[in-house]
Amino acid sequence: MSALISENKEELLLAQAFLLAANKCRISLRDRRKLITNARNLQNLIQMRQAETEEGSQTSLREDLFINFQISYRENFKQLQSENKKYPADLTVILCNDQAFPQRLKEIDSCPSLLFGQGGNWEILNSSSLVAVVGSRTPSHYGMEVTRCLTRDLVDAEAVVVSGGAVGIDTLAHRHSLAAEGRTCAVLGSGLNRPYPHSNKNLFSEISSKGGLVISEFLLDEPPKKQNFPQRNRLIAALVDALIVTEAGEKSGTLITADFAADYGREVFAVPGSVFSGRSRSCHQLIKEGASLLQSASDLEFILKRKPDPALSTEENTAGGASSKTSLSTEEKIVLECLCIAPSSLTELSRRSQLPVEQLALLLAHLQKDGFVDRARGLYTACAPAYSF
């Protein structure tokens, strides 16, 4: 076991030295990939001469630049070795010439030369259906409900859910796929030794320990820089078959992801929201620009390996005890109707529904018990099953 870790660690150091040297010598991503392909592994690259490269896969590097690069590579490697930093044992590296390297990534021009991963389960990125679920960092209750139902359905259809590990929709997508025992992949915009957002640290270790994967193309100790996130978004877009934006307000970063996805020929889906609230503005813009409107997971049928089980998804849509309760009283329907328009407090609800507070409190308690209503941020909010009544 210890041998494995030390071997692993050397690989990590080599990979970091490679990235540092390549950054310093401003070597393009394309040439980086060629260097690795020619050398077959990072160990060889230290000693290799450029002349040894195969015919036809010649890099555009000048001889002197290559020598500079190699010097810098060796120096960096030595320095990293002498620093002897401690890294978690579950970190892995994958090179772009590896069999298990995500095939979908290879299709794009800006494919990274190597990826760091927390957890070694790289084959999930080559499974038959990968779907990205992304969205706002400050979702509304509606966005959260959509993400919950959708993620559950995707996991049921054996899709791997990819997201960015950020707070909000991303976190929910990961959490719900873990809860449904699905495998999920988080793509970070910072180094894996410095995961951002820090509050999701536990989430990331849970993902990697439950057969999922947390990946990043950045140096292990890279801080979360602003410019890293659009780069990260391109990875998300490239990794998947379809991108779903569940909720995104104005000027959302998910628009960048959607742009990349469209460039790479991936299907882009957006979930519509209310036209009165600004919370889904970016989703609506995407639909205007030609993204497909997503109503339920069955709209993804042509991408998914397995159909989402209709029995399961109806049960999901009338979650919990709600399925056993088929008829609601008139008052209950009035309450749900009011709540479907907007979440509200008890007094506000009483004003809108014209029902006395006492009666409302009782109705709400019952509805809460049956899973129709939830209290989020102190406001009563309709859950997914409420909309089907």
Add this chain to the structure above:
Amino acid sequence: MGAPGCGKTSLASALAEILPPMTREEVLQVLLIEQVSDIPTYRRDLAERPFRRPHHSITASALLGGGVPPKMGECTLAHCGVLFLDELTEVKPQALDALREPMELKKIHLARSSWRVTYPSDFLLMAACNPCRCGERLEADAECRCTEYSVERHLDRISGPLYDRFDLVAQLNRVKAPTLQASLDQSDVTRTISIQAKVRAAWEKQKERCADFGEDFFFNSQIPIDQLMPFMQMNKNCQKFISELAEEMRFSFRAFHSVLRVARTIADLRAAEAVEEVDLALALEYRLALPSIMSERSYTG
């Protein structure tokens, strides 16, 4: 808890007005405390309950008492009355957590190397705070600008055990324009008086009931747990209802009993003998879970 300017502090000040006057014995105790501590009384008449409202920069020893020679703290000065902490999230966490023992014991044992004293401190703790730094988190039609992390840090100053001890957490939302206009038009004096009468009636009722049970306490909050159920007089449906909800909302032991006691009091306010589902539902309205403000929603759902 609520947005800035929604009336938290005004509401708190109104509490002093609806509380019934003190009994003769209480008056004597409070007078004694005032004499000993040598603070001027701000009460309008002898039977009015003390209302203490220290600034949020208060230290633990100012709250509990201390010094040489020993002096009484705010929680003793609020004996038989109300201790109101405005901007609860700005009060030092150490000071806040020191309140837990006097709240439980109704008195405070202070001990230093040179002296030991026990002061009475049977007070009603009331506090107000914003749900987050920008204050808009609980509003339906305003955008909260806070990140989840900052909300967490904001509310972290109230420890879980302390928050759990609040029997009522009322969420205040901003009122809409028509209501604002109406508030200018009507005078509230008559309403205050009617509320006052209701509170006094409920108060008397509790005393009476406790006397019937042959106990020496007289508030619902003082009923021991093992005797709670006979006091409630709930029917089967009610019992089923509350136990189902308790499971759904994952109540702690203390929270569960607190809901029952609050429901009993709500029933008393409407002068009813038995606690009904409505009372329980209204009591639940006053349990606003901290995590539900901090993060978006329980993830296991």
